[in-house]
Amino acid sequence: MLNLQDPAEALPHQSVKAHPVVAIVGATGAVGVELLESLAARDFPLSGLKLLASARSAGKTMRFRDQELTVETLTEDSFEGVDLALFSAGSGISKRYAAAAVKAGAVVVDNSSAFRMDPDVPLVVPEVNAAAIARHRGIIANPNCVAIIATVPLAPLREKLKLKRVTAATYQAASGAGAAAMEELRASTEAYLKGEAFEPKVLPHPYAFNLFSHNAEMDEENGYNGEELKVIQETRRILDMPELPIGITCIRVPVLRAHAIALTLEFDAPVTPEEVRAILADAPGVKLVDDRVRNHFPMPSEASGQGDVLAGRIRTDLGDPSGRSIALFVAGDQLLKGAALNAVQIAEKLLQR
Secondary structure (H helix, E strand, O other): OOOOOOHHHOOOOOOOOOOOEEEEEOOOOHHHHHHHHHHHHOOOOOOEEEEEEOHHHOOOEEEEOOEEEEEEEOOOOOOOOOOEEEEOOOHHHHHHHHHHHHHOOOEEEEOOOOOOOOOOOOEOOHHHHHHHHHHOOOEEEOOOHHHHHHHHHHHHHHHHOOEEEEEEEEEEOHHHHOHHHHHHHHHHHHHHHHOOOOOOOOOOOOOOOOOEEOOOOEOOOOOOEHHHHHHHHHHHHHHOOOOOOEEEEEEEOOOOOOEEEEEEEEEOOOOOHHHHHHHHHOOOOEEEOOEOOOOEOOOHHHHOOOOOEEEEEEEEOOOOOOOOEEEEEEEEOOOHHHHHHHHHHHHHHHHHO
16 A cells, blocks of 8 residues: 555645646557547647656657657656656556655556555546545546446446446457557467467467456456456445445457446346436446347447447346346447546546646
């Protein structure tokens, strides 16, 4: 746990000025690239931008709006004059450098798992719990991509109906494992189609035309992997439902980007698909895609490149004769709403404060 009570790690100020100097940590990674594009696309009112990465990426140039910016080597001295630091370089980097950014006067929005379960660090999806931002002490955590994509439609249903249980199965794209996994999917697919052998290096199993249990570390005692446990813990925290029963199976599928989730939701009273459809139709951050006649429901190909979470395939769960359970299918861009866009939306909320 980051000890923000320590004077050496204390936050010099709680607010971010209207036109902040922004730093992106991990700028050359898959999420870093999307952070850059999201800042530009949303016309984020920054007054300066620093691109930070490892020494091997230093000297590369990246385009932002009409400028070419040079990537700098990340050090503990990189944050002088920075007001807002967007971290997306893994938990080890966040644990090592976030305190230095806070000490220098920046507010950190961190995309890693380093601080997500720290009670002193807000875990935020702006459409769900933006008010939690107000209690930050220098660091705000960006949740796990599946937890973000799931809670955007879950939150409005929780507000209108009493949610009792969630069962989920995920279909997670290569983007969740980074740019190297996306390239391995491309290369292995090409090799497969040519009938050539391909030895996986990034993921533990052949990826082309295959799917397998998420490659996070497995808890051999309970049989759940780290991704599944993170989603359970973070979803409960985001929804402020610490006892919510959640069952989940996380699967890696051969899709480049955008995760999908099959959800079965149990409520405390009978509910109809029409009620759920009406709630989601008006929910922030949700786009209803639910055309039974054309068999047109959420797909990663349509979720990719957009900020909304697609929701559809809404129907009564025939396995629950009480009528209290609803099944639906959602899809969201892991690199955007599941990571970069959510971080930028948090930053926008900071400016509004």
